[in-house]
Amino acid sequence: MVAKKLRLSVLASGRGSNFLAIQQAIAEGRLDAVILQVISNKADAPALEKARALGIKAIAIDPKSYPDRVVYERQIVEYLQAEGTELVVLAGYMLLVGETLLQAYPNRVVNIHPALLPSFPGLHAQRQAVEYGAKYSGCTVHFVDGGMDTGPVICQTAVPVYSDDDEDTLSDRILEQEHILYARCIQWIAEGRVTVEGHRVTIEGEREVR
Numbered sequence: 001m002v003a004k005k006l007r008l009s010v011l012a013s014g015r016g017s018n019f020l021a022i023q024q025a026i027a028e029g030r031l032d033a034v035i036l037q038v039i040s041n042k043a044d045a046p047a048l049e050k051a052r053a054l055g056i057k058a059i060a061i062d063p064k065s066y067p068d069r070v071v072y073e074r075q076i077v078e079y080l081q082a083e084g085t086e087l088v089v090l091a092g093y094m095l096l097v098g099e100t101l102l103q104a105y106p107n108r109v110v111n112i113h114p115a116l117l118p119s120f121p122g123l124h125a126q127r128q129a130v131e132y133g134a135k136y137s138g139c140t141v142h143f144v145d146g147g148m149d150t151g152p153v154i155c156q157t158a159v160p161v162y163s164d165d166d167e168d169t170l171s172d173r174i175l176e177q178e179h180i181l182y183a184r185c186i187q188w189i190a191e192g193r194v195t196v197e198g199h200r201v202t203i204e205g206e207r208e209v210r
């Protein structure tokens with residue numbers, strides 16, 4: 001029997017390396033999913049170019065051409081629902097997600113953040129970790145709630161921070177792990193292993209799969 005593929009839409013504002021890593025995991029059979037479309041708030045986002053090159057639908061929606069954030073997100077939800085999206089994957093999406101999208105996809109929006117949350121939320125998480133003098137940082141995949149990087153944590157990977165690191169060297173070390181972790185977390189969701197209760201996430205059989 002062929003397993004049913006989890007239907008993903010990706011929201012991205014920039015480079016799109018996490019999008020590519022997810023697509024690669026699909027191509028290599030590590031992730032039972034399909035990327036239906038990449039949606040960006042930036043028309044010139046390299047992520048859109050990368051999607052087009054792979055023959056994946058790429059959509060730019062400029063928030064400035066909508067009267068407010070609610071109407072902008074309604075448009076996004078329309079695109080998501082039109083393709084039968086089951087999971088919304090934020091991959092470097094630089095806008096805070098609002099109630100309109102979250103109510104349409106409760107506990108069905110995931111994000112990756114380049115730090116071990118709740119440490120170093122927000123922008124420049126890698127720089128924050130270096131400047132703080134943390135000895136470990138890493139990445140976190142989490143469900144999105146109304147806050148800034150505050151939603152229930154699905155999984156994390158730690159990496160060392162060395163005293164001669166700068167923002168760039170630490171970012172590279174973390175990014176390598178982001179590309180592995182994100183696809184794995186989405187696969188657990190595809191397998192129906194992931195449940196959320198309050199702020200806590202349970203992964204069925206986690207001692208085997210983590």
Ligand code: GRF
Nearest residue numbers: 015016017018092112113114
């Ligand atoms: C990643 O570091 C991710 O953790 C953060 O934004 C960056 C996106 O990179 N949310 P990319 O566009 O996926 O290459």
